[in-house]
Amino acid sequence: xxxxxxxxxxxxxxxxxxxxxxxxxxxxxxxxxxxxxxxxxxxxxxxxxxxxxxxxxxxxxxxxxxxxxxxxxxxxxxxxxxxxxxxxxxxxxxxxxxxxxxxxxxxxx
Amino acid sequence: xxxxxxxxxxxxxxxxxxxxxxxxxxxxxxxxxxxxxxxxxxxxxxxxxxxxxxxxxxxxxxxxxxxxxxxxxxxxxxxxxxxxxxxxxxxxxxxxxxxxxxxxxxxxxxxxxxxxxxxxxx
Numbered sequence: 001x002x003x004x005x006x007x008x009x010x011x012x013x014x015x016x017x018x019x020x021x022x023x024x025x026x027x028x029x030x031x032x033x034x035x036x037x038x039x040x041x042x043x044x045x046x047x048x049x050x051x052x053x054x055x056x057x058x059x060x061x062x063x064x065x066x067x068x069x070x071x072x073x074x075x076x077x078x079x080x081x082x083x084x085x086x087x088x089x090x091x092x093x094x095x096x097x098x099x100x101x102x103x104x105x106x107x108x109x
Numbered sequence: 110x111x112x113x114x115x116x117x118x119x120x121x122x123x124x125x126x127x128x129x130x131x132x133x134x135x136x137x138x139x140x141x142x143x144x145x146x147x148x149x150x151x152x153x154x155x156x157x158x159x160x161x162x163x164x165x166x167x168x169x170x171x172x173x174x175x176x177x178x179x180x181x182x183x184x185x186x187x188x189x190x191x192x193x194x195x196x197x198x199x200x201x202x203x204x205x206x207x208x209x210x211x212x213x214x215x216x217x218x219x220x221x222x223x224x225x226x227x228x229x230x231x
Contacts, residue, residue: 001173036218038154045206045221046146046154057219089154091216097172098156098216 022090035073118225131207139185
C-alpha cells in the first residue's frame with residue numbers, strides 16, 4: 001500500500017502564509033489522485049476543506065486553496081487566523097484504495 | 110441542515126461483534142453514497158469503505174486492511190447506513206465516523222458525523 005507523507009508540524013504567524021504538502025511514495029501526485037484536505041480541531045470531527053485538488057466546499061474560507069506543487073498536493077493558507085490552528089490531513093486515491101497522510105499539526109503563533 | 114449521527118459504539122470484548130449506525134437527516138438519504146472512516150486514539154484517519162447509492166446498485170468498496178471483517182450496508186427507508194464489525198480486535202479501538210459523499214465513486218466525503226467511540230477490550 002502506498003504511503004502518504006505530510007509535514008508533522010508547521011508554524012505560521014497570524015496573517016502569514018503557509019503551505020502544507022502531501023507526497024506519495026509511488027511518485028508524483030496528480031489530479032488523478034483526487035486529493036482531499038481535511039481540518040480537524042481537538043475533540044472534533046474532521047471537516048472537509050478541499051476536494052479534487054482545488055475545489056472548496058461552501059464552508060471553506062477563501063484563504064484556503066489547494067493545488068499541485070512540485071509533484072505533491074498542496075494546501076496553502078493565506079492570511080492565517082488563530083482559529084486555523086488545527087490538524088490537517090490529506091487523502092489520496094489509488095487503484096487499491098484511499099490513503100490518508102499522517103497529518104500536519106499547524107500552529108498559529 | 111445536513112446532519113449525520115452515529116450510534117452503537119461502546120465497550121466490547123475481543124472477538125465479539127458490533128453494529129454501528131449512521132442516521133442522516135436534512136437530505137434525501139438514498140441520493141447519496143456514504144462512507145465510513147475511523148481514528149484510533151491519538152492517531153490519524155483511516156478509510157474503511159463506502160457504499161454507493163441504489164442507483165449505482167448500492168455496491169461497496171473496502172480498504173484492503175479491513176480484510177472482510179467489516180461490512181457496510183444501508184436502509185434508505187430509515188435513512189441509515191450501517192457498519193457491521195465482526196471478530197473485533199483491540200486494534201479496532203477507534204472513533205468511527207460516517208460521511209455523506211458528494212460523488213458516486215467514493216470515498217468523497219463532504220459532511221461528517223460527530224463520531225462514535227468503539228473500545229475493544231477484555
